[in-house]
Amino acid sequence: MLKIATFNINGIRSRLPALLEWLDKEAPDVACLQELKAPDTAFPSDEIRAAGYGAIWHGQPSWNGVAILTKGMDPIETRRGLPGDMGDTHSRYIEAAAHGVLVGCLYLPNGNPQPGPKFDYKLAWFERLIDYAAGLYDNGHPVVLAGDFNVVPTDEDIYNPKSWLKDALLQPESRERYRRLLDQGWVDALRTRHPDERIYTFWDYFRQHWQKNSGLRIDHLLLNPELAPRLKDAGVDRWVRDRPHASDHAPTWIELDMSAKKKPAEKPAARTRRKAAPQ
Structure with a gap:
């Protein structure tokens, strides 16, 4: 079984002990991290390698930053x-x-805040993602x-x-x-x-939103037709959010049976004009 997780770490240096504890306990095969809030030179590659993971990362001082950790191997960056905006300096995507x-x-x-330039940037980035994701x-x-999509799909x-x-996160445009x-x-693996x-x-x-379970679902793992038939389970490691000085996100994960024979992918009209089912 292959386990892939996404985790907005909200500061990798300050929450490195929490990250290492989670990697040791849950042992995902692939971990996607967001909000590193650290430049490339401050990424804790030695500690992560000592935990048994290879890594690639795209850092940025104080803000943003993404990384992919892979157990027992070095990921091959692609x-x-x-793409779509040569002037975009934010570190928000790695593959x-x-x-x-x-x-x-x-x-x-x-x-x-919205409306305003930050919301305009959000929508423009989303459009670029949609274009790229089609390929x-x-x-x-x-x-x-996989990642923090910063959108609550439905009420x-x-x-x-x-x-x-x-x-x-809730605007109709998002x-x-x-x-x-x-x-x-x-x-949408978790909702499926x-x-x-x-x-x-x-x-x-x-x-006290954590204590009252007043939460949002904004971290998503989306699967294409080659992968979706292999989905066996999905969940959230809530215990991580309950640790001292925790990130405001909890790791979200899927388990995939990569040995199973892939079922033929359907080619419905859903690809072009399907309405999304209530999430």
């Missing part, structure tokens, strides 16, 4: 940075081949897009939408772009495995 899967790790812009979807190899993915009506991404045919459950991946630091 892309650094999302690698590892353990027979092409892994795209992303940190989509938050977009607050990944059809490339004939197993692909997962079923948040404890109380009324408290977040003005937030960029949700519409996520639906358009799924309309390419990508499978838990179709009726209130399941969250993020709890902010305010008003």
Whole structure:
């Protein structure tokens, strides 16, 4: 079984002990990290290698930053940075081949406050992702897009939408772009495995939201047709969020049976005009 996880670490230097504890206990084969908040030179490659993982990373001082860790091997980098805007200096996308899967790790812009230039940038980045993802979807190899998408897909993915009506994560434009991404045919793995459950991946630091389970689902793993039939399980390592000085996200993961024979992929009209099912 192959385990792939995504984890917004919210500062890799300050939360390195938590990261190493999680890697030791849960042992994902691939771990996608976001919000490193550190330049490339400050990435703790020695400590991560000592834990049994190879890594590639795309850092940035104080903000952003993404990385892919792979157990027992070095990932083969295939892309650094999302195409479509030569002037974009944010470190938000990195991609690698590892353990027979092409892994795209992303940190989509938050977009607050909205309206404004940060929200405009969020939507423009989302458009670039949609364009690029269309090629990944059809490339004939197993692909997962994993990361912090900074979008709450539906009202079923948040404890109380009324408290977040003005937030960029819930705006109709953000949700519409996520639906358009799924309309390419990508499978939202966590929701597929838990179709009726209130399941969250993020709890902010305010008003005891963790203690009250007032969360949001914004960390997603999307599977293309080469990978989706192999999905066996998905979940959230909630215990990590309960540790002292934790990130406000918890690791979100999938398990894939890579030995299973792949079922023939369907080619429905869903690829072009499918409405996303309630998430």
